Amino acid sequence: MLRRVLIVGALLVLAGCGSAPPPPPTPSPAPAPVARAAAPAPAPAPVVVLDPGHNGGNADAPGEIAREVPDGRGGTKPCNTTGTATAGGYAEHAFTWDVAARVTRLLEARGVDVRSTRPDDTGVGPCVDRRAAIANDARAALTVSIHADGAARDGRGFHVALSDPPLAASQRASSAALGRALVAGLEAQGFTPSTYRGEDGLDPRPDLAGLSLARVPSALVECANMANPDEARVVAEPAGRQRYAEGIAAGILATLGR
Template sequence: MSAPRRVLVTLAAGLVLVACSAGGVAAPASSAPVPVATTSAPLAPTPPAPALTGRTVVLDPGHNGRNGSGAARAEVTRQVPDGRGGTKACNTTGTSTNAGYPEHAFAWDLARRVQTRLEAAGARVVLTRPSDDGVGPCVDVRGRAGQEAGADLMVSLHADGSAAPNHGFHVAYSSPPLNPSQAGPAVTLATDLRDGLVAGGFPVSDYIGRDGLSPRPDLAGLNLATVPAALVECGNMRNADEAAVLSSPEGRDRYAAAIAHGIERFLS
């Protein structure tokens, strides 16, 4: 064997010795990869459901935009059940400020603002009318809207038209009660709405009711309700100071926040 060949054999033998284990067994050509330790990030906690998830609220914006049209007169004036064995007009046109801002427009805008707040809190909100350019519905239909929607409560939204010096809001409920919901829960709802409005900086009425609450036997929309129901007269549109608040988007947003707070308080 020549010298170069001996060098190659020697190198090959050395490689075999290095590749052998202590027991004389050669290591395999490839081996399983060494596991790499990893740390999993902790799972983020599931955020709580919004406070009103699973709740349904009916909002009843008073009157409607075409109630005052001549074509609607027959429908608006026809008699419907009042919930106490009598009848009353299907609906009315509502009032307005001295500057001409109508109650129906106020009620519609306010309802949409309250709806936005309640839906953000997880509630399902049903309105008794789909827009502000229709007629009705009649007060007996509105009164049954809460139970037909499977609602937890119903709130009717209005503004009053009284003598100019009078001011303040009041919340009406059906009295004497006609069913268990009216006997207790409706009064609690009215009280929570009153407290929400007071907390929002609104004064209670100085001309009707007591401490912002007004028990009424004559409101069909409340008499026919079998879910807790209340009607909010947010202020007097004939009072110049209150008319300015009722007519402004900022004022209506304040009312919406206060009413939504009262509803959330009742549902909690």
């Protein structure tokens, strides 16, 4: 009888004890973050150096602008000149400064880093060798010097001067391409190539120190003949200067591939 009681008691004890609860699930490890490639750094803006010819203070500093500087071909030439003017008194230095400012705005709107060889239109110089050095030191993509001519009254049209014979690799194919692009840009604005200098708008020259000393692609634009009455009226009008700026900017942008 005692044995039966013990067995029944043991069964009751076992019946009252449930099985142990299952262990909680092991959490899955968090997924490793997906590595993302870094975005490429934006390409630096191309540097263009504009060289507005002459300066407003040159006429008051004859000794300084007459100082001889290297011409890039083993000789020397005067530091700078006063430039020319229309019969009505509109000075070349004022024209080049205004056109350069307009070109600057057009280029900067397209992401170009534009620098100038002079900060204003009231100073003296800089000398032609220094103007070339500014572009060289900046490692510019290209440099364009902006001028207007003073030739015989019946001459008309623009021309683009290039260093010839070339003295550096940059004065060869790349400068020639820049020159052709400037011609195309000015023609697109309705301007015609010179009737008195060069051929098809291009004028190879050995006597321009800024071009001879350049070690980046370079060209010099003689936008018009300020002695010609018809062209004098165009250069003196803001709308005319804007057209010159549009043509020069188009040539520069085409050369940069922008």
